[in-house]
Amino acid sequence: xxxxxxxxxxxxxxxxxxxxxxxxxxxxxxxxxxxxxxxxxxxxxxxxxxxxxxxxxxxxxxxxxxxxxxxxxxxxxxxxxxxxxxxxx
Numbered sequence: 001x002x003x004x005x006x007x008x009x010x011x012x013x014x015x016x017x018x019x020x021x022x023x024x025x026x027x028x029x030x031x032x033x034x035x036x037x038x039x040x041x042x043x044x045x046x047x048x049x050x051x052x053x054x055x056x057x058x059x060x061x062x063x064x065x066x067x068x069x070x071x072x073x074x075x076x077x078x079x080x081x082x083x084x085x086x087x088x089x
Contacts, residue, residue, distance in 0.1 A: 003069035
């Protein structure tokens with residue numbers, strides 16, 4: 001969902017570096033995967049197409065933090081705002 005982000009902190013020898021992958025548009029999400037010693041963080045569209053990917057060696061990754069956007073439950077938002085204006089009023 002737009003606004004979801006994953007923060008990756010990597011050991012760069014004498015210092016650390018922080019990277020961020022963000023779902024930049026509506027309908028996109030951020031997925032993480034660890035495969036064969038590589039951590040992949042990808043921004044993916046609704047249809048499953050990968051927009052961009054960040055890859056890091058798993059042995060160098062110090063922290064991987066997911067920051068999801070708070071989602072309101074349907075029951076909480078049902079009475080707050082109508083989906084469209086009533087043409088009779």
